[in-house]
Amino acid sequence: QYAAVKDVLAGQYSAGETVTVRGWVRTRRDSKAGISFVNVHDGSCFDAIQAVVPSDLDNYSSEVQKLTTGCSVAVTGTVAASAGQGQDFELQASSVHVYGWVEDPDTYPMAPKRHSMEYLREFAHLRPRTNVAGAVTRVRHCLAQAVHRFFHQHGYYWISTPIITTSDAEGAGELFRVSTLDMQNLPKDDKGQVDYSQDFFGKEAFLTVSGQLNVEAFASSLSKVYTFGPTFRAENSNTSRHLAEFWMIEPEVAFADLNDVAKLAEDMLKFVFKAVLDERADDMAFFAERIDKQAISRLQHVIDNDFVHMDYTDAIEVLQNCGKQFDYPVAWGVDLQSEHERYLAEEHVGAPVILKNYPRDIKAFYMRQNDDGKTVAAMDVLAPGIGEIIGGSAREERLDLLDKRLREMDLPAEEYSWYRDLRRYGSVPHAGFGLGFERLVAYVTGMTNIRDVIPYPRSPKNADF
Ligand code: 4AD
Numbered sequence: 001q002y003a004a005v006k007d008v009l010a011g012q013y014s015a016g017e018t019v020t021v022r023g024w025v026r027t028r029r030d031s032k033a034g035i036s037f038v039n040v041h042d043g044s045c046f047d048a049i050q051a052v053v054p055s056d057l058d059n060y061s062s063e064v065q066k067l068t069t070g071c072s073v074a075v076t077g078t079v080a081a082s083a084g085q086g087q088d089f090e091l092q093a094s095s096v097h098v099y100g101w102v103e104d105p106d107t108y109p110m111a112p113k114r115h116s117m118e119y120l121r122e123f124a125h126l127r128p129r130t131n132v133a134g135a136v137t138r139v140r141h142c143l144a145q146a147v148h149r150f151f152h153q154h155g156y157y158w159i160s161t162p163i164i165t166t167s168d169a170e171g172a173g174e175l176f177r178v179s180t181l182d183m184q185n186l187p188k189d190d191k192g193q194v195d196y197s198q199d200f201f202g203k204e205a206f207l208t209v210s211g212q213l214n215v216e217a218f219a220s221s222l223s224k225v226y227t228f229g230p231t232f233r234a235e236n237s238n239t240s241r242h243l244a245e246f247w248m249i250e251p252e253v254a255f256a257d258l259n260d261v262a263k264l265a266e267d268m269l270k271f272v273f274k275a276v277l278d279e280r281a282d283d284m285a286f287f288a289e290r291i292d293k294q295a296i297s298r299l300q301h302v303i304d305n306d307f308v309h310m311d312y313t314d315a316i317e318v319l320q321n322c323g324k325q326f327d328y329p330v331a332w333g334v335d336l337q338s339e340h341e342r343y344l345a346e347e348h349v350g351a352p353v354i355l356k357n358y359p360r361d362i363k364a365f366y367m368r369q370n371d372d373g374k375t376v377a378a379m380d381v382l383a384p385g386i387g388e389i390i391g392g393s394a395r396e397e398r399l400d401l402l403d404k405r406l407r408e409m410d411l412p413a414e415e416y417s418w419y420r421d422l423r424r425y426g427s428v429p430h431a432g433f434g435l436g437f438e439r440l441v442a443y444v445t446g447m448t449n450i451r452d453v454i455p456y457p458r459s460p461k462n463a464d465f
């Protein structure tokens, strides 16, 4: 019977039972006593299982002794209590079948030594074999599952919002254009010039920057909804926290205000952190040991404490009086830079902090104006080590104020006509936020570059594999 490595290591099979595990060799060591220790991982958990292979197997010298890191194998054997430290169980092998050899072990890029993250990025197709990529992948999966579970348990419906769209949801012009594949027959104008405005079956269309506007329509009917899907930003930011393609979780809640969704963000983060500590203790132990000492204690601290809330205006005062020299000077009205966000989260609060009520002029057109006339009911959740992980707001549900904002920002009202309709027919106060999924994974794992927490990162000049 075939067994997952995690089930054997967890004691799901009793000693003496015969099982077959299938996976990839992590290491092989031959003892003088004429046996080999072959460690096999199959991705089901962080650890590999140790197979003890005796030299009397038919293929011992012809194959077993030639196994190198990365070879794919099936090992059949009896489950036995392990004498060595570390694991409770091992396999006493009775047969080893080799599925695939590593052609040239000397040049196999994933040799069992510590590689830099930059190096591993050049082998996006092989890096899943590494400890670190395996751990990231399992934690990422656990977080995604927990996000869906959280919303499901709280009565939210998951809405699949479109990836191809004509709307600029943020009004920031950071869109990738969708174009036809048929390069030979690109539409031409009268002068024979390629007409790039005719890209999507005769219409200009883009990859979405956010599902928010679409999901607002569903909140205006199903009350509590969220999106969870890929989003795209054509900002030319080559940083450790920006991707051109990333996943976003965007809840949208009818009859809610800014404080309601700030609470929702806090509850959701605590829920998913708890899930990852409960379900991925093995991977989190690895992150705490190898990547970031605080990986576990930091999450526990967040779970155990109330989030600190701060007004943007107060934050500016803190930044101005903290005595620290910033590269970008701070004054009321400026958009906060990563260095400011990190100071507030890391040094001032020492935990995630929710900043609220930003100046209207640095925020998106859809944010609800506060009574002071100069701020909007916006929030960002800032996390130590990363800065902004969540951006959200109450939405402007009053048509006259929304239209005024569109005019002030030179955004064409026609293009947002369907969005304006939501304010014309049964408009309600509502609010929501967007959580960048990769920033969440980076925060949880302590990984310092966002490119290492998504299977295939897309960033400027990088779309291979
Ligand atoms: O602050 P942003 O731009 O807000 C929105 O898109 C809203 N429509 C969300 C909403 O209210 N429904 O983006 C939200 C989050 C950011 O806080 C950040 O975590 C992440 O998305 N994000 C990125 N993550 C990786 N790479 C990028 N280039 C990102 N841009 C934003």
Ligand code: MG
Binding pocket: 388, 390, 391
């Ligand atoms: Mg933002």
